[in-house]
Amino acid sequence: MTRILVIDGNEKAAREKHVSVGGTSSGEGYAATLQRLKPGIECDIVRPADEEPKLPDGMALENYHGAVITGSALNIYSREASVERQIDLAKAVFAAGVPCFGSCWGLQVGVTAAGGSVVRNPRGREFGFGRRITLTNQGRDHAMFLGKPEVFEAATVHVDTVEALPAGATPLAHNDMGLQAAEIKLKKGSFWGVQYHPEYSCAEIAAMARRYAEVLIRDGLVKDQAELDQLAADLVALHEHPDDARLAWRFGVGPSITDPGIKLAELRNWLDRQVLK
Numbered sequence: 305m306t307r308i309l310v311i312d313g314n315e316k317a318a319r320e321k322h323v324s325v326g327g328t329s330s331g332e333g334y335a336a337t338l339q340r341l342k343p344g345i346e347c348d349i350v351r352p353a354d355e356e357p358k359l360p361d362g363m364a365l366e367n368y369h370g371a372v373i374t375g376s377a378l379n380i381y382s383r384e385a386s387v388e389r390q391i392d393l394a395k396a397v398f399a400a401g402v403p404c405f406g407s408c409w410g411l412q413v414g415v416t417a418a419g420g421s422v423v424r425n426p427r428g429r430e431f432g433f434g435r436r437i438t439l440t441n442q443g444r445d446h447a448m449f450l451g452k453p454e455v456f457e458a459a460t461v462h463v464d465t466v467e468a469l470p471a472g473a474t475p476l477a478h479n480d481m482g483l484q485a486a487e488i489k490l491k492k493g494s495f496w497g498v499q500y501h502p503e504y505s506c507a508e509i510a511a512m513a514r515r516y517a518e519v520l521i522r523d524g525l526v527k528d529q530a531e532l533d534q535l536a537a538d539l540v541a542l543h544e545h546p547d548d549a550r551l552a553w554r555f556g557v558g559p560s561i562t563d564p565g566i567k568l569a570e571l572r573n574w575l576d577r578q579v580l581k
Contacts, residue, residue, distance in 0.1 A: 307346045309368045313376030313409045315353040327511030330374040337503040352389040365400040370579035373410030380412045380422045401492030403578035411497030419470035430481045434460040434500045437484045443476035447577045451569040456560035458500035461512045502570045510539035
């Protein structure tokens with residue numbers, strides 16, 4: 305049986321707020337995505353943002369075939385206890401040689417645990433869809449991006465960015481907002497990370513829009529609550545009707561968002577090449 309450790313990066317209050325606006329709790333949502341990709345996978349969820357993580361009885365990190373780190377509303381540079389516990393857990397996962405994948409916050413945790421640095425993005429907030437994400441020369445040949453176009457869009461929600469990669473890391477993708485993907489080679493394990501959210505549906509982005517309504521209006525990404533409500537409704541409609549060319553055109557997205565086979569390529573490739581090999 306293949307067993308994955310899902311490290312939920314959010315604190316309880318953030319998870320509850322997201323669920324209250326129609327979203328899925330970060331750990332459960334990630335686990336469900338992995339299980340859709342590979343039915344039969346077992347996932348254990350830990351929440352180190354809330355407390356010291358405890359594995360199920362009889363389990364050690366070495367017993368897992370892989371680990372994933374979800375997104376989070378936290379900022380890595382705050383270095384509060386809820387953050388430090390996650391960095392320490394990532395270091396332990398690396399030391400155990402367990403292949404690891406990180407989305408958004410997960411990339412930032414992995415980079416920090418390996419010795420790199422993360423800052424608030426001076427270019428501003430990236431929300432909704434990351435545009436013109438472009439593979440580097442290394443990225444075009446990397447197993448993570450098999451089946452992915454050289455330039456693509458991806459679901460994204462973040463205001464922080466990787467400032468410096470650690471030694472032994474390879475940048476795999478970038479766009480105008482900064483680094484978008486990297487691999488970190490470790491002594492025993494490996495880490496693949498992306499600054500976006502392949503696991504997020506358009507409905508999850510709609511929930512994020514509702515959750516961050518005040519921030520998005522304050523930052524000028526939407527004009528007012530009415531415009532935000534319409535944005536969220538259109539995102540839900542695109543989720544329900546991915547073949548609606550009118551909606552895809554309105555958002556400026558293509559198959560990298562509307563075709564699950566392309567959208568989830570990074571996670572599927574990680575499972576195939578790192579976990580199930």
